[in-house]
Amino acid sequence: MRFIIIKRKWLFLVLSCLVIGSLYYFNQEALPTFQNTQKSQKDVVINMVTGEFSSTTPDGKKIEAYRWDPGTIVIPKGEDVSLSIYGVNGNEHPFFIEGTDIKGVVKKGEETIIPLNFKEEGTYRLICDTHTHHGQGVPMIAYIVVD
Numbered sequence: 001m002r003f004i005i006i007k008r009k010w011l012f013l014v015l016s017c018l019v020i021g022s023l024y025y026f027n028q029e030a031l032p033t034f035q036n037t038q039k040s041q042k043d044v045v046i047n048m049v050t051g052e053f054s055s056t057t058p059d060g061k062k063i064e065a066y067r068w069d070p071g072t073i074v075i076p077k078g079e080d081v082s083l084s085i086y087g088v089n090g091n092e093h094p095f096f097i098e099g100t101d102i103k104g105v106v107k108k109g110e111e112t113i114i115p116l117n118f119k120e121e122g123t124y125r126l127i128c129d130t131h132t133h134h135g136q137g138v139p140m141i142a143y144i145v146v147d
Helices: 002-026
Strands: 044-056 062-069 072-075 081-086 092-097 103-107 111-116 122-128 141-146
Touching: 044 072, 062 122, 062 141, 103 111
Parallel strands: 044 081, 072 141
Antiparallel strands: 044 062, 081 111, 092 103, 092 122, 122 141
């Protein structure tokens, strides 16, 4: 009988600690993991990098794929946004944004800033001219979703 009383005391102690801890935890202010401190939408900057995957097949053939990272971004329709692309892998990536007259080059070790303001909703493709089809490996395409 004494063993059961001790178990109940421990159970009561553990439950009491959980209740007190919960009250303390849930009464704290929420701490955001991301805080938008930008003063206006004109200050919005989206960061992207060039990346590369490479491997060797069992028969010794080297395969590689370049990509924009992140591969999909979402921007608001009619708002000024700066797309900052930093060249990490590959010497250079000449690019264009399908459906626009935007084009340029991202070079290794350099940042390229592209001002964007889309008037129409939709999905626009950011395409690297060097890696456009399977003849040069996997196409290097990112998607710009305008909402």
